[in-house]
Amino acid sequence: MSSTRLGTLLGSTVRQQRHLRELSQRQLAELAGVSQTAVARIERGERAPSIAVLEALLAAMAVQLVVGVEPLDAHLDARIAELGAKPLAERIDELGLDRALDRLTDFPQVITGSTAALLQGAPVPVDALEIALRWRDSERFTRWLERNYGQRWNARWGEFGGVWLEPEKPGERRWSTRYGEIRATMCDELPETIEVRHGGRSYQVVPLVELELTEPRAGELLRRYRDRQLASEG
Template sequence: MLRAVLAAAGKQLHAELEPLDADVRAAIARVAAQPIADRKAVMHWYWLRGYVGADYRVEGVAAAELLGAPLPVDHLDIALADEPAAFATLVCPPSEFWARLSVRRHTWSFGYPRLRLGADDREIAKAVAGLRDVLRDECPDGTFWMANAGCRARVRLVPPDEVGSYVEVATPEGVVRVAPLHEIESTDPRVTRVLRVLREDATTARPGERSG
């Protein structure tokens, strides 16, 4: 029946076999051929890096994109060590602008202690303590959103040892710490498929190594 309908319209079906996951591998190859600066995660990192403490790692889809996955990215997921030093760059960033913090992505930002460049250690310690109090009240689950210049990150406060496992990705905006490929997970079947192919190819490229 379908063939007759198509024939009446001057059309026909044509099926062509291709290797499994060939479309994903072709997309991965296109990403690899482009400058890493073109990846959306790099743009978000450029505008937010000044607010991120030294002990962190980028996770989720953004981490996968930085590692070469052809996936859409509209924010970063950052695991940040929950320790005083991690908050110093938020209360006293290396620029004249402060990040906007909010409980959820599209809610109003909340206030927190802010200092100008040149603040001394005592002032910074006091502001950091104040910020931690604010986060404890506003974000009891330890998760908040950070924004600047239209770029966003969902920040998750974690024990310091949780960010100890990472790989470094060199970008024009400096080295970015990202979660290892075998630790990146997703509930989205499309993302899961891309991650699986990336892991398979990584194993093939490095015989004898485990991809996780």
């Protein structure tokens, strides 16, 4: 389990237990003796809590953590199966994709990565809008980020913020914005795309065959999805 995934799981658990008890973040923070800011960051998965803080939060809600193990990345198979049972329109809506795209009008871009795979019907997990944009549009993208409360992922701190926004600067090209997380692939020229339509809307996306060749993360998810299909047919 990666620390990022573990932090997300722990945050979701704390949030779920808090909601079950109809507690506000401030109320839980006071019961556990931590700050409300810490609770908020933990629940968003931006900060992995220490064992002591996690135990305090759970104890304040009269529960405790049970630790178990499972085959590496088994959660992905479960997530793919869960997504496969949902209508595509529902998955697009949950991502807030249209809202973000309606505001990304300052520079040309195309949809790539897992987001492009989703729009082509593959039930793969998507946790950010993934786009490809040209290096020469980098300055316009940076100005857009500045206007929309952009914060770049800081791998050293394990959270967004505290590093340069510009894509030219070293680091992962992922940003938190007022419209959700955006991940960018920078290129000299935009890749070839195909058009897909959903709900009366048109999207320019990188084809699945190209995603498998050029996008390692999306390619691995697509191969996992295909393997599941073959196993079920066998």
